[in-house]
Amino acid sequence: MWWWIAAAALANGDGSHLWISETARDQLPVGALRDFLEDPAAWEAVRAGSLFPDGGYGVDHPYGEHAHWPPFHRAYRGWIAARWQPPYQGEAALHLGLLLGMISHGTADQVYDGLYMERAREEDGGSDWGQSFDEATEVCFLAATGPQELPPLELPYDALAALLTADGVAVDANTLRRGQAAVNLAVLWASGASQDPERVAAYQAQFPWGCVHQIDEDQPGAPAHEARVVAHAWAQTWAALSGDLAPGGxxxxxxxxxxxxxxxxxxxxxxxxxxxxxxxxxxxxxxxxxxxxxxxxxxxxxxxxxxxxxxxxxxxxxxxxxxxxxxxxxxxxxxxxxxxxxxxxxxxxxxxxTAPPPADTGEVREEPAPSGCSQAGRGERWGPLGLLALGALRRRRRCQTPHTDRQIGETGLTHTQEERVTLPCRRPRRTG
Ligand SMILES: [Zn+2]
Missing domain, CATH: 2.60.40.1220 (Immunoglobulin-like)
Structure with a gap:
């Protein structure tokens, strides 16, 4: 059985996705969407949906790729809107939670790969990219942020299979269930691996920059940034469900x-x-x-x-x-x-x-760096305990520009990510 768990982990790095969704929820302002996500049943569905797309990779079925992208999310949203109105409870909460989880996953993958992994390819240019970057960064991130509990395995697979099939990807409920079991096992495996200091050190040696900078809340594309984008994407989906058809921009x-x-x-x-x-x-x-x-x-x-x-x-x-x-x-x-x-x-x-940023007036800060801040430790190799210490440091450190605060005010989103650390996710395959 262990061979199967290890294989699933190679295709999935989903503990990161669970952290990103949780952090996105915590950034939402008080209101109807935040209230909806406080419903334990809805929230567990969000967590399951946050893993769902990678299940297709675990069982080598194209439903996984399809579930990463906006066309399916749009079809799913339309299906929900045709059946239920707010407040979303019971079966409605289950499906809307799953949809928000899938949106979180697809959004995070794009942001992480496009901004963070691309930077890592430059910074860790001497690394062996034949090794799994996702596996290494997943374990490093869980070492810094803690193991993840598994979301529920029992989902409305019949309805999901019918939706995917209607959207052009024929799949049966049993395949979906096997895929979800695979991603759950991948999270279990990575959570366990993250508690092994020698293993964490080995992954860190593989991708020194990529492993460490995930917990930098100001690093473009890192999990804290991913969570911010997910919060925006959820708010946009909620508005669309509520009949707000204004262009999202x-x-x-x-x-x-x-x-x-x-x-x-x-x-x-x-x-x-x-x-x-x-x-x-x-x-x-x-x-x-x-x-x-x-x-x-x-x-x-x-x-x-x-x-x-x-x-x-x-x-x-x-x-x-x-x-x-x-x-x-x-x-x-x-x-x-x-x-x-x-x-x-x-x-x-x-x-x-391209001019240097203005002096940071925060009470706890470090020297300004090109990306805004928090570049300390760049190029260094932190041991597992050092990684944990760095995570604690990042949680205490607040390093945002006045522009950052203004942007957040305009969007109505609160910003609590200084209390959190960072995490990676799964990369959709290049298909076009
Ligand atoms: Zn993915």
């Missing part, structure tokens, strides 16, 4: 509006925009998108969707570097989404700078 950006200290070139110079609904790759070259510096000079950029059609993460980077020590303004829109519906009806703007 840009849910999150990296850097946040007003961010400073962006490197002029390299992976760290990349700007990531997470959209409320997906685009098609063919739309990207035609997008109304430009960046000008403070002198009004347009900066030549490249742009792409991270992964494929129906992704929500738009990556923008300078062809020859951003203007040194200068403010920049990115303008996007109007834009329609992959279904031809309005995503942005007016131009949307993001302000960022």
């Amino acid at each position: 840009v849910l999150d950006s990296s850097p946040l509006d007003g961010g400073a200290g962006l490197p002029e070139a390299g992976v760290g110079a990349r700007v990531g925009l997470f959209l409320a609904s997906p685009l098609l790759s063919a739309q990207v070259p035609e997008l109304a998108l430009r960046v000008v510096d403070e002198a009004g000079v347009e900066v030549e950029i490249s742009r792409r969707l991270f992964y494929r059609d129906h992704s929500q993460l738009l990556l923008i980077e300078p062809v020859a570097g951003w203007t040194p020590r200068a403010a920049h303004t990115l303008t996007l829109g109007p834009v329609d989404d992959a279904w031809g519906e309005a995503l942005l009806t007016d131009p949307w703007r993001l302000h960022f700078s």
